[in-house]
Amino acid sequence: MSETNEREVLLSVKDVDISFGEGKNVFKAVQDANFDIYKGETFALVGESGSGKTTIGRAILRINELSKGEITFEGKRISGKLSKAEDREVIRNIQMIFQDPAASLNERATIEYCISEGLYNFHLYKDENDRLQKVDKALEEVGLLPEHKSRYPHEFSGGQRQRVGIARALIMEPKLVVADEPISALDVSIRAQVLNLMNKLKNEKSLTYLFIAHDLSVVRFIADRIAVIHLGRIVEIAETEELFAHPMHPYTISLLSAVPMPDPIIEKQREAIVYADATEEKTGPDYAMREITPGHFVYCTPQQVAGYAKIAE
Template identity: 50%
Template sequence: MAEKLIEVVNLKQHFHMDKNNIVKAVDGISFDIYRGETLGLVGESGCGKSTTGRTIIRLYPATEGQVLYEGENVHGRKSRSALKKFNRKMQMIFQDPYASLNPRMKVGDIIAEGIDIHGLAKNREERTAKVHELLNKVGLHRDYAGRYPHEASGGQRQRIGIARALAVDPEFIIADEPISALDVSIQAQIVNLMKKLQRENNLTYLFIAHDLSMVKYISDRIGVMYYGKLVELAPADELYNNPLHPYTRSLLSAIPVPDPDAERARRRKLYDPTIHQYTVLEQPQMHEVTPGHFVYCSERELEQYTSRMAMARVGG
């Protein structure tokens, strides 16, 4: 059985805008991430997926709930040395390669920040060698070490960001919409690079995005978020072939089809949240409809989903 690397348990991230206004960006979600896998997290803008990633890595303190890394509470009290050790294990690749790199620093120094902080090079020659090795790993020539970020294209800057994340030999990387700011022609290159690096370095990814077709390509399992809630979680193929939650079905119906006739015939399924009317005694929760396929629903809806899956299995 696969080993759990990350356990997210009833995680909440609420922002108090003023006395009467609380934004529940993440509102009680639970899921696991297994060592060596890529878990995709999708949803429309503002659904809480990026906040989830930032809370997992401690950029935000959790309002409630737990994030366990190898059984240890990420948000628990830690000494300076313990926190430093933890920070080596978890790294983040940010959405905007333009804003995430210091324009006043040379690329070599940006990549070497983690090496310097954690003392991973004995001398300047070893530091330089490590930077050149990292540049080579992400498909850039060593000459980039002497350049500034503005001298690189968007795709090259994202490769620099990936090299910076790899510099401390992490086990787990959160990729927060790493391709959304890139040209379509470059997106596939970055995703293929990430898959290659995952194989070579035994990495585990949380891949956050809104492009469902690209998420399916890179992910082993996919979680779907809607306004702070995780509404569905399943293996990638299962989610695409047998979506259950109406919001998931709506997202999938919006994916363009690479066929002009089929695209003209495609009809978008709009999601209406008012269809979920629950009584006080009928509160929804995550249910496992089939092995590994979880849906946020009531007991009544669970019966409907179970019946639908049974019919799909017979029909398939």
């Protein structure tokens, strides 16, 4: 998107529309989504429930079909119809960490099978011994024990299960990991553990994350860049600190004002700004993603650009 940025683009989402249903009942879940994810960064997608965050994540994994636009990965198109070989290549390189660790593991399979599943599918091991070693290593990396191999998912705590989910995704050695609210179903006490683990693994394996979340404090902790999505439209994209320092779009401002403060005195004085236009769609032919300051994009009309630029100063 930005010419000044010379980092390598890993994944690019271009003019993507995703809709569900047909004919009269068509529902546009995502409209005109545009963003790039650079290699090695953590790109966060934030928005309220039902804003289309997960839909975009699933579209990247080819679970949801696009009704318009395309998604490219390392310059190659990965949306629409692909050959079998290309499809497998995409699966190999893009993995997902699911929101609910209780629902995303096969309850009737041992942890060994759950983690080996990808290895089996792509035959990523030399022999039985090699496979078991890989599973042991994957378990160790996420802080679990080799003795857990013969256990079943229901014997684990939520945090442990989520780590099994992470191990299962990372054993494929993917380049991009789509983490769909990986900690929102977890107990508060172990959220930090999982986040730190994700950060550690990212550095060790030079991964790229697309981190989908609705918790802004979590996003501020983990993300390098943030895209704010509202009613299926991305309204603002900026680097994390830039976004928190100079939120421009009224929805972002409202969203940030709603973050609770852990200090009771500040919290009492905190005033949540209501996003008045929540119901009416702020859109039209003039609206587009426009770069206000380098790397900071807002969905607006050309007339609004000057106003937003003032905020940046």
